[in-house]
Amino acid sequence: MIIKILGTGCKKCITLTDNTRAALTNLGREAEIVKITDIAEIAAMGVMSTPALAIDDKVVSMGKVLSPAEVEALLKKS
Numbered sequence: 001m002i003i004k005i006l007g008t009g010c011k012k013c014i015t016l017t018d019n020t021r022a023a024l025t026n027l028g029r030e031a032e033i034v035k036i037t038d039i040a041e042i043a044a045m046g047v048m049s050t051p052a053l054a055i056d057d058k059v060v061s062m063g064k065v066l067s068p069a070e071v072e073a074l075l076k077k078s
Contacts, residue, residue, distance in 0.1 A: 001031040001078070002057070006042045007050035009035070012065050016051045023071035 003020055007013030017033065024031055036042055045054065049063030053071070055078045066074070 001029070001055065002034060003031045004034045004036050004054040004057070006036045006045065006047050006052040006054060006059075006062075008039070009037050010051075013051040015065050016053060019066055019068045020053065020071050022068040023075060026068060027072055027075060029075065 005013055005017045005020065007016070013035070017035065020033060036045075042050065042052070045052075045057075045059055047059060047062050051065060052062035053060055053066060053074070055074065058078075060074045060078075061070075
C-alpha cells in the first residue's frame, strides 16, 4: 500500500502525515508514505485543495486535516 500526502509542506500537511502514521500504528498496518509537494503533480491528480490524502493513487480526501480515526476508517475501506 502506498499512501500519498499531497500538499506544500505546511503545518496542516505535517499534521495529516502524523495522523496517518498514527492510524497505521493503531491498525497494526504498514504502508509507504510519500509526500507530494509539486503543485503540477498535485493538480494532475485532480486535487484543488490541500492537504489531500491518496491511497494507492486514489484521492480519498482533500482540503481537510483528517483525524487518526478518520484515516483509519479510510484505510479499512481500501
